[in-house]
Amino acid sequence: MLRVRNLEAGYNKLRVLRGISIHVGAGEIVTVIGANGAGKSTFLNTVAGLLQPLSGEIEFDDQPLGRISPFNVVARGCALVPEGRLVFAPLSVAENLTLGAYHQYRRRRKALAEQQLERVYALFPVLRERRSQLAGTLSGGEQQMLAIGRALMAGPRLLMLDEPSMGLAPLIVKSILETIAGLRKDGVTILLVEQNSKAALGIADRGYVMETGSIVLEGTAEELLNNNEVQRAYLGKEYQSIAER
């Protein structure tokens, strides 16, 4: 579904991504894990069209995706849940969600957008309860639900999530990730970028390990969890605890 080859991107002269090759098959849950500053967000932002690639190819459903506007990336079926939620704080929950389906309204597909809204409310009943509340007054977990709901309003086939677990209590993280995993049965493919490697690998089929702008490991989630280097670097296991396992 998504195929990225030798992607390079960055900010001005700073080259952050140094030739990333990744693919996500339809129906898969794929995670990209890595430390802070590895380039994970830069990667998602580039796929989403927020950043222009310096070189390389991005294909979505066998069509090139590079150098088209973020708006059109969404219209093609590829939505981003940005890092830090970035909900529109002064707007209500319902307004935030409506904005997620902006391209549907522009194309006068109001019915479709309303259908989608019902699905989002079904997925996150708390958003329905608080639909007139201002987004800025929601708790962190609720804001994350809103951010995911807003992205789902676009009816994406590929949902990209940037650190959905950030700043959330472990129990909330668990519930959010379970919801994300559940989206698969609605036909949504997931590309999940996470620093919380253990949680991400817990729901993913496959994963990539990103280090300073390069992919250094690819494998099934099980293989990555078994890899001692991953355990040491990202799962917080010390040599001793690995040996004592």
Next chain:
Amino acid sequence: MMYDAATESLARAELTQLQIERLQAMLRRVYRNVAFYRTRFDQLGIDVEQVRDLEALQQLPCTTRADLQAAYPYGMFGVPLRDIVRLHASSGTTGKPTVVGYTRNDLQHWSALVARQLVSVGVSEHDIVQIAFSYSLFTGGLGFHYGAELLGAAVVPASSGANAADQLAIMRDYKTTVLAGTPSYALTIATALEEQSLHPEELNLRVGVFGAEPWSEALRERIETKLGLRAYDTYGVSEIMGPGVAAECEQRCGMHINEDHFIAEIIDPLTEINRGTGEEGELVFTTITKEGFPVIRYRTGDLAVLLDGDCDCGRTFVRMGRVEGRTDDLVMAQGIKFMPSQLREVLMRQRWIRPDTAIVLDRKDGSDTIEVQVAVSEEAPFFDEISRVSELRAEIVRTLRTEMGISVKLTFVESATLRQKVGTKGVSVTDHRQR
């Protein structure tokens, strides 16, 4: 039947994407973790980030057996030793052996790849698999063992130490359905079967999975008739993985290379320039998932072709032909270049000759002499008839002259002596011409 149908029948574009992803990640890991490659790439000014497609791999230097030997024992490992859970060593025809290490993930991949090739020849969890490869530092025994076990078959770790009669007794009593071993050992078992006047139908054998030494279609037929099974060729290299690198499917039209784990190339052994599909050359492998012992463009020394076209079995992985010989034991004598295996192939067509062959080269009065030592099969009806034996000798000498252009002195020796001399390789070359 496929063990991992989604992967084994992956469309070429998707397979290429997977290969490039794994190759790039592997190159970055290897550059960081293996001093040998880091030093070499730095010296040659190679930036691994510049490998953007599979063709770019061809620009990287090859790794030779000598490189691996120089790094003996652990110099080529891609992870710290504490992450290694298994060590094997390659037999090493010359010089030091090569020690190869496997991480837990490597072992899982390895088992899955062997399971894949067993399923591809119709082996299932209902089978009783007798493994007559040596259980040792050699990868054959444990490699097949883990694969068959993962598949859920009943595994009989008979190893190759037992004498043929004992092996046969196990086979009969345990109702073995699948035999894994070297083709020459299979032939030895077949001979024991005849010695005990047993009929193959008294056994339950159905499938034979053979490898670890070069063999021929003629030998395949002999084994199939004598043991009453369907024989399949497999290909493995310890430095790459062991068994599980490539294997025939039921179509028997070449061995599918597990391309999701290994990238295969064919090169000219002299110039290292890549050759196209259908052209014979040296097989070169790059491991793209190995953690413990990753190698970049390892020269196997095996001569083979990569085959064009699709296989009827539906697998999309490229196939390789039989290993036609080695790059390193090409014999040049009497102005003729030949592979010992070629000579062996001619000999193996002779019904009453055992497949082991020792070749002794010498120089007499300025011209090369080629002595070929073989053993007459004990089952030959004329085993002690001198006149018939010399008839056979004349016939073989004549065949070798017409087919290979060499004139040889044929000597019949004791089968046991010969076996000792040629070892498991089945053929040995001794060259006295230097002195």
